[in-house]
Amino acid sequence: MASEWNNQSPLSLDLCVGQSPNQASAGTLEAKLSELSEENKRLIKIISTIYMKQAALHNQLKDLTGSPSAEGSFSLMRKRQIESIEMNTYDGSVCERVDEVRNQIESNLIEHSCKRIREDNKHNIYTTYTKTNASDSSMVVRDGYHWRKYGQKVTRDNPSPRAYFRCSFAPSCPVKKKVQRSAEDKSVLVATYEGNHNHGPPSPLDAANNLHQNGSHPCFFSVNSSDSTITLDLTQQEFKSGVGRAACKDKDTETMEFQNLLAEQMASSLTKDSTFTAALASAISGRMLQHLEAQN
DNA sequence: CGCTTTTGACCTGCGC
DNA sequence: GCGCAGGTCAAAAGCG
Numbered sequence: 001m002a003s004e005w006n007n008q009s010p011l012s013l014d015l016c017v018g019q020s021p022n023q024a025s026a027g028t029l030e031a032k033l034s035e036l037s038e039e040n041k042r043l044i045k046i047i048s049t050i051y052m053k054q055a056a057l058h059n060q061l062k063d064l065t066g067s068p069s070a071e072g073s074f075s076l077m078r079k080r081q082i083e084s085i086e087m088n089t090y091d092g093s094v095c096e097r098v099d100e101v102r103n104q105i106e107s108n109l110i111e112h113s114c115k116r117i118r119e120d121n122k123h124n125i126y127t128t129y130t131k132t133n134a135s136d137s138s139m140v141v142r143d144g145y146h147w148r149k150y151g152q153k154v155t156r157d158n159p160s161p162r163a164y165f166r167c168s169f170a171p172s173c174p175v176k177k178k179v180q181r182s183a184e185d186k187s188v189l190v191a192t193y194e195g196n197h198n199h200g201p202p203s204p205l206d207a208a209n210n211l212h213q214n215g216s217h218p219c220f221f222s223v224n225s226s227d228s229t230i231t232l233d234l235t236q237q238e239f240k241s242g243v244g245r246a247a248c249k250d251k252d253t254e255t256m257e258f259q260n261l262l263a264e265q266m267a268s269s270l271t272k273d274s275t276f277t278a279a280l281a282s283a284i285s286g287r288m289l290q291h292l293e294a295q296n
Numbered sequence: 297c298g299c300t301t302t303t304g305a306c307c308t309g310c311g312c
Numbered sequence: 313g314c315g316c317a318g319g320t321c322a323a324a325a326g327c328g
Contacts, residue, residue: 149301151320164319168300178319 124196129182130189139163139179141191147177158183173198 130141139161147165154161160181167173175195182188 148299150322152302153318153320156317162318176319 126193128191130191132187132189141179141189145169167197169199
């Protein structure tokens with residue numbers, strides 16, 4: 001998902017940064033901005049559809065369980081299946097794969113909803129996919145936090161070892177992280193986070209340094225086991241503790257609010273992108289010069 | 297010296 | 313109860 005997304009994403013469009021306003025024609029930039037706008041509209045529509053279906057699924061789960069307390073709990077089997085689904089759905093287009101994951105989760109929900117539900121699995125679980133150099137054997141996913149490795153294991157379904165990390169940012173932080181290379185694409189690191197940090201997020205400087213050192217940005221897609229939500233974050237480079245994220249949340253979230261949030265996130269991401277703002281400034285200044293020349 | 301990483305042993309849960 | 317697989321522990325080694 002991430003690799004294709006990175007190739008197609010409007011956020012990664014080459015905006016001719018570094019060229020003079022004359023070289024980067026305003027027309028080309030306008031065309032790309034228009035294209036970007038259309039792409040964003042299309043994505044918002046897709047995600048809104050997914051969100052609506054997820055809300056329906058959420059209601060279906062409530063009907064099946066009949067108990068609000070059971071809501072939000074996953075059996076270990078479901079957790080494993082979802083992790084397996086996540087591992088197997090990395091490649092391919094965003095909408096197709098998200099739909100596929102949704103369908104698989106839906107079928108799993110129906111299949112297992114009558115089985116014993118574990119109460120101890122209340123941690124939030126989210127997964128990030130990080131594109132790295134395939135030749136890079138390190139299992140480091142830079143997310144701004146400090147992690148201490150406490151174990152490594154070779155699992156049955158993947159020849160690549162799985163590394164286990166604990167958050168060492170705060171002494172008693174319960175958050176754990178599992179990192180394993182994708183079985184299908186060894187250049188992709190799949191990091192699964194479990195639990196909530198009991199401390200504040202890393203400083204922006206730390207996060208920025210960590211995130212940009214290897215030039216890769218995790219593409220955030222997760223299945224949250226605590227509230228049965230699917231989260232697709234196309235812009236956020238941080239995970240749970242990041243300020244705001246484009247998320248498919250539970251039934252209380254209105255579609256319009258969700259779309260606004262998504263739009264804000266995309267706008268925020270673009271404005272934070274120095275290459276984009278530089279290219280935009282070049283385009284605007286170029287246009288202003290043209291306008292002034294036309295007046296003279 | 298203190299922190300991190302490595303790695304084999306041990307623990308735990310699940311399916312049969 | 314047994315075997316398997318995933319997860320965790322903890323001692324030793326490595327590193328700055």
